[in-house]
Amino acid sequence: MQDALKQVRELKRQAVRGQRFTGYSGRVRAVAGVFALLGAVAMSLPSYPRTPRAHLIGWSVVLAAALIVNYSALLHWFLFHPDAKRDLQRLMPTVDALPPLLVGAVLSAVFILEGRFELLFGTWMSLYGLANLSSRRVLPRAIWPVGAYYIIAGAICLFLAPAFTNPWPLGLVFFFGEWAGGMVFHRNRVADAPMSSLFLKRGPSDE
Template identity: 30%
Template sequence: MASVPLPNGRSTVALHERAEANLRFIRETMERAALFTAVPGWGMVAVGLTATVAAILSAAQPSLWRWLLVWLGEAGLALTIGASAMWHKARRQDHSLASAAARRFFLAFVPPLVVGGLLSIVLVGHGVYDLLPGTWLLLYGTGVMASGAFSVRVIPLLGLVFLLLGGITLFLPFQVANWAMGLGFGVFHIGFGLVIARKYGG
């Protein structure tokens, strides 16, 4: 479709080009405004159950190194469960994990976890095991709260709860801090997971 010339020599933009531009703008705006809703409630419940078991097992370990191995194994298992449950929920809801909303969610969630991993290496290298529980809870809470800005409203609340618990845990004796992790990664995940599963489609 040709453009229509104006008396001053300029021409109007072709109608179909303007329509395409408007549709593209609307689509991009809606995508930016969309929330990431594929956070898996039942997956969180499963992670909470395994974390509760990990807290019990780790408390019975005879050495700090074996205590650490239990929680590292739990972290790997939780990552596997969470990723699988998220993929299944996104597929069921016909949502893409490569959408703009998902990318914003992951860009907010992942960096604090990476920082937590690096700090863990440093703390273990210096033998400062007693700071690990509080550090893990704080940085996980930071990631959850930040990513919650792009997800359903209960997610930032979960992050805030982890931040408060992590701050307290930093000042607790090591044996008590282990149970604080069981409370956070176990009980809180189960409770919030049930809420998400009930209100946000599984």
């Protein structure tokens, strides 16, 4: 009886392992957090224009850089990682994240056209938090607090409405959030990996 129960538990573990999505790179996500911090540093310099348009361009550059590195890593995983097997179904968790991001894009366009720049930070944080939770069934449970962190930070920013020309609220929230999310995804690929392994030697299981 005990042996049968052990076999059932092992089969369950294997099933969960097979459903787990490992396409997101923890290292690359942490790098995107550094982009956010560097963007905040650059936009806080005295020489940087204190206009909503200039800051919108600055954050667009940060977003573009983050998208490029993250989706390049995802493509590499899809083509070469044994978990992916070049099966398009394995990319479904990335599709699940699109609705909140698209809603965020629409709301951003409305706020920009109406000149409500102070609502952008809170909107971006909240919808990004929802995107983190959208694929929770195939991502580690530890991503839940990260998603909640972004939603709570976004709600606070929506209530306080900090000036859009102050880059630090967004830069700091995304820096810490992306590093936390990066560690979660890194440990999702490399079980029980220490934090130091996030930026040290690259192993085959973290390709």
